[in-house]
Amino acid sequence: MDEVIADTVAEHLVRYNRDYSGNITKEDLRGKWIWDVVSIDRHPRLEEYLRSDDFFDVLDVIPDAQRVLKKLQQQFEVFIASAAMEVPTSFNAKYRWLERHFPTIPATHIVFCGDKGILRADYLIDDNPRQLRRFSGTGILYDAPHNAAVTGFRRVHNWLEIESLFLSDIK
């Protein structure tokens, strides 16, 4: 979910730059997590953002994710799996966000988990290499600033690439 269909990094930067008069851009994060660039100790609100009620509510949808996911559903059984257990207070907001932005995904096909090794699926599209390594099917790495140096997975940079990868013959 985060960084693949929901733009959490953008919202983190908006809040950080607002609260600490910063000027960090996504480009500044290349190869790093936001926590590597700014010290949590000196910017405690950075971690609080994730726990605030409205953080997940306001996240933008990653471009083309809605259209391509809907198209994928015609050919594949699609589940959305979020590592929601890392921030248990986010359950309700994440669920509401999915209902609002991805109404074609039924509740039966939403999974809140911790370790994605528990998923039985052919493909997992994820920005987190740790999750892809635990996954038993084919892992596809969704490009994000923090995973720039990661190798060993097919990398996609946007949903148009996912569309070509899975649906090229029926476009």
Place this chain on the structure above:
Amino acid sequence: MDEVIADTVAEHLVRYNRDYSGNITKEDLRGKWIWDVVSIDRHPRLEEYLRSDDFFDVLDVIPDAQRVLKKLQQQFEVFIASAAMEVPTSFNAKYRWLERHFPTIPATHIVFCGDKGILRADYLIDDNPRQLRRFSGTGILYDAPHNAAVTGFRRVHNWLEIESLFLSDIK
């Protein structure tokens, strides 16, 4: 989770009997869901119980579940998967309940899902035959009033039987 480690039926009956001056016991439910025995239309609060904030908080633990699960963790990788998407308002209460009663299960090994066909595991212990049919590993039916007539799965009636089944050689 429900009916396997958490006694939701008992709490349903307590509330129903209290609010409607009823006298229904678990035995009365043999072969049925509670919804088959009492009409939801005439007892609207029955459905509301599941959505109330404190319902999942007060559930009793099914006898022996804590001890046996902890013992299973020495031999197996144990996940707790709950069909929580059926009652999305229950996420927080369910998570708190698990933290309190099953502290040895880490957050990484908790899954809130809808369709348990998405789980990759060797065994699934569940009271719901619909979930077991979708599951790709070996399904084990945990006895519950509503599944009395179900066949096709190995049935266990309590956690002592689960202990024998999985740990008989190391007891």
